[in-house]
Amino acid sequence: MKKLLPILFLIVGLGAGAGAGVFLGPTGAKGDKAETAETENKKDDKGKSEAKAKPEKAKDETPTGSEYVKLPKQFVIPIVTKDHISALATVSLSLETVEGSTDAVYSKEPKLRDMFLQVLFDHANMGGFDGAFTRPDNLAPLRKALNDVARNELGDIVKDVLIVDIARQDT
Template identity: 35%
Template sequence: MLKYVFPILALVIGLASGGTAAVFLSKSDDGAASEAHGASPTDQTVAKGTAEDAQQETGSLEIVKLPSQFVVPVIIDTRVRAMVILTVALEVEAGRGDLVRSLEPKLRDEFISELFGLAALDGFNDEIITRQTLELVKRALSQRSKDVLGVQNVNVLITDMARQDTF
């Protein structure tokens, strides 16, 4: 009989403690964040206002995330030694997002050919992704996106870049 009571008792105690923690944490989320950082609600309103002002000064920009990642093999001595995986988004003027989405296949083709070219020129041979590598990739992809879109105000955002070595 005891072997049935103990698991049920442990389950009830676990559920009760989890529910209690959820209640306490959900009630304190709004006030705790501002109290912990010493920010009053008016400070948060001012911060939101400055962010909106900054966006208006730079003009309206739209960020279009390309839906799937780019996977680039790093080949050394005729063997795949690593894979570089990138997630890319484009920052364009407001209203140009539809243009980016309509030309996405062409952009992906240009980007992947540029990335394979960089890999062939030993652009990804470093053991870790460096700032120089990141800047090299951003410059190359920005130029390709300007060529494809015919727009000069394009900024490439690399939202994720990782290297996975193979063994």
């Protein structure tokens, strides 16, 4: 009986998973529409129907001609009060750039990280991460400073600097 119980649990678990997949998965009608959207029927000279696949857009492409370059590591900013670290703020940034400029951003990443860190340290020293630090009027000067630094370093290829994630951990 002890050897049969794990096998029974495995069979019940697989059945429940399969049932949930069928129940929560796409229905036949939606699947047919998705398949129709991917292919189009085109008749050749003899009247035969032939399926032609539509090219898919790359995941990073947007209709506006922008590309989003995520900086790979978070920025960790110490928040100092009365000569000791009272909290840490973490910020994740991405850059909205013109298409085809990913390599230019990554080639200047160390310089950009240094400049962004200086802006973030200045913001922390001015009390930017104190209180309700996620309010729009508190983040506006930070966004402007980050944009200015990015445009000074990379030029017109930078459209915007996006704050993707921001958090504060009190110590």
